[in-house]
Amino acid sequence: MSLVLTVEDIRKTYNGNEVFSGFSLTFEHARVFSLMGPNGSGKSTFLRLCALLEEPDSGSVKFFDGDRESAKDITLKRRITLVLPKGGIFNATVFDNISYGLKIRGVAKDEIRKRTARYLETFGLMEKKEQNALALSSGEAQRLCIARAMAIEPDLLFLDEPTASVDEKNSRIIEEIIIGMKEQGNPAVIMTTHDPAQAKRLSDRQFVIREKKIVLQN
Amino acid sequence: MDIVFDGFLRAFSLIVSFDRELLQIIFLSLKVSCAALVISVLAGLPLGTFLGIRRLPLKGLFISIMNTFMGLPPVAVGLFVYLMLSRSGPLGFMGLLYTPSAMVIAQSILAFPIVVSLCHAAVVNVDRAIGHAAQTLGATPYQVSTAIVREARYGIMSGIIAAFGRLIAEVGAILIVGGNIAGYTRVMTTTIALETDKGNFELAIALGIVLLSVSLAVNSMLHVVQRKGLVMARG
Numbered sequence: 070m071s072l073v074l075t076v077e078d079i080r081k082t083y084n085g086n087e088v089f090s091g092f093s094l095t096f097e098h099a100r101v102f103s104l105m106g107p108n109g110s111g112k113s114t115f116l117r118l119c120a121l122l123e124e125p126d127s128g129s130v131k132f133f134d135g136d137r138e139s140a141k142d143i144t145l146k147r148r149i150t151l152v153l154p155k156g157g158i159f160n161a162t163v164f165d166n167i168s169y170g171l172k173i174r175g176v177a178k179d180e181i182r183k184r185t186a187r188y189l190e191t192f193g194l195m196e197k198k199e200q201n202a203l204a205l206s207s208g209e210a211q212r213l214c215i216a217r218a219m220a221i222e223p224d225l226l227f228l229d230e231p232t233a234s235v236d237e238k239n240s241r242i243i244e245e246i247i248i249g250m251k252e253q254g255n256p257a258v259i260m261t262t263h264d265p266a267q268a269k270r271l272s273d274r275q276f277v278i279r280e281k282k283i284v285l286q287n
Numbered sequence: 288m289d290i291v292f293d294g295f296l297r298a299f300s301l302i303v304s305f306d307r308e309l310l311q312i313i314f315l316s317l318k319v320s321c322a323a324l325v326i327s328v329l330a331g332l333p334l335g336t337f338l339g340i341r342r343l344p345l346k347g348l349f350i351s352i353m354n355t356f357m358g359l360p361p362v363a364v365g366l367f368v369y370l371m372l373s374r375s376g377p378l379g380f381m382g383l384l385y386t387p388s389a390m391v392i393a394q395s396i397l398a399f400p401i402v403v404s405l406c407h408a409a410v411v412n413v414d415r416a417i418g419h420a421a422q423t424l425g426a427t428p429y430q431v432s433t434a435i436v437r438e439a440r441y442g443i444m445s446g447i448i449a450a451f452g453r454l455i456a457e458v459g460a461i462l463i464v465g466g467n468i469a470g471y472t473r474v475m476t477t478t479i480a481l482e483t484d485k486g487n488f489e490l491a492i493a494l495g496i497v498l499l500s501v502s503l504a505v506n507s508m509l510h511v512v513q514r515k516g517l518v519m520a521r522g
Contacts, residue, residue: 120423147425157420160438169434170424214420221424 071098072133073225073257074119079128081114088114090281091128098224099254101247103268104261105286106278112261113154115283116227119259120151132225147174151227154234156214163205164189164198166213170221184220192216193242208239215246226250228260232267247271290488297489298496308470309490313497316474319387319461320454323394328447330395331402335446336436338403339410340418350407356400361393365463368393372464385466390474393460398450405449409442410435441516448509455501 074096081088088111096102106112117123119130132145150170159166168185176184189195192212197205202213211231218226231247232240248271250258262268268275275286301309338346370376372384372392383389413435421434436443458476465472467481475494482491 122419122422143425143427146422150425151423153416153419153423155414155416157414157416157418159417159420159434169421173421173424173426173430217424 072096073098074259075129075131076119077129077131079118079125079130081111081118081123081125083114087281089125089283092282092284093128094276094283096257096259098257100274101251101258101260101272102274102276103272104259104276104278104283105263105265105268106261110278111281112278113229115278116151116229116259116261120149120227121146122151147221148223149225149227150218150221150223152214152218152229152231154230156210156217158202158205158210158213160201160203162199163194163202163213166202167194167217167220170217174221188216188220191219192246206236206239208235208242211235212239212242212246215243223256226256226258228258230261230263232262232264244271294488294492298493301489301493302496306493309493309497311470312473312475312478312494315387315472316455316476317501319390319474320394320451320457322391323398323454324447324451326391326395327398327402327450331399332406332443335403335406336410336432336439339407339413339439340432340435350404353400353404353407357404359397359400361397361457361459361461362463364393364396365460368396368460368464384464385468385472387465387472389464390461390472393464394454394457397457397460398454401450401453402446405446406439406443409439409446412442413438441512444512445509445516448505448512452502452505452509455505456498 072095074094076092076094078091078093079089080091104112104115114123118125121130132149159169161169164185167188168181171181171184186195189198192215194209194213194216197209202210205213215228215231228247231243235243244267247258247260250256251271251273258272260272262271265275276283277286278284338350343349368389369384371378372381372389373379374384383392417438418431418435421431426434456476458480461472461474462477462480465474465477467473467477473481475498479491479494479498482488482494
């Protein structure tokens, strides 16, 4: 099975404190992976490194069978995306938020309309498409962030605590969406969670952060 | 009391009759202040945005200087521009002194730090997650900057409106570099000062009413923009 992500001997420190002390991992295509660990263990840092928002002190992060590594490669960057826990919702309509990634890629207007409508429907946000996205509830906002990420049809999706601070109903909807991705085999998903039961429910493989390294749990 | 009442009556008659001199002065005032505003926004908006987005050495010092310059005394700016443009000054060969262009230069200098500081403040106040979200959705560095500026739009507009408010009411700098020449460099504020000195209150009052109306309109716009930004931010 082809690889979507290879992490080699990665090290990261913040203000002299070591977060990761050098480990290597591979993630395959068509899989959902979950990463667990206590608060402050480095789960979000790992995702930020993988999503090219930060650089490791040493080691490398390679994507898609190691063909490209540069963080400046915009073509590569556009195949991966990260949904942050506080999603950075734009002060614009729900429609404009979801279509943002398509607009910056220069996708044709008709296609933007069609694809955005599809994701509005899938994520249950169609009725709110003209509403300012800042007025959404936290659960709807989280769905919007995932919809916005999915609209660009990435090959690799990082989800940082996708159901944290979300009510039960929205949590269930988000879980169903992730299960849908798993069944469809696209995109590959790497998510962080606090909940071992959720990790088991949603992912093919579970990793845990132990002694500044990420290790396979099952 | 009669002088004031009479002055107001005549002023209203000047306004409703669309007095040619009055209109010419109002038009020149708006032209000079708008031109200065455009120049200061063209230079100040990218700089303020750049300073807000990038980490740069001595940025704090530069911002402090800009904040200080927001309160620049107009007469000091007028004097500086006068010295630069006077016949014996380094730019004297351009022959700009006592022209509307000199007034635009002086007002651009006054507005520039306001635009830079307020744009910087607006951009800095944008949640960092906005830039990260744009980045993770595949935005180029330029597109990330655009997304941040878009989020800061209400703050930026407030800054621009505040700068215009300062320019339209400014008198010291344009009086020094413009010379208050009738029909050429005479604007609302300088005319009010001159006509009051001459005891010719009707034109002064008429222009005062127009100036107050413009200021009221500018402040109302500022209020609307700030309110809209607040409502949006609260959702």
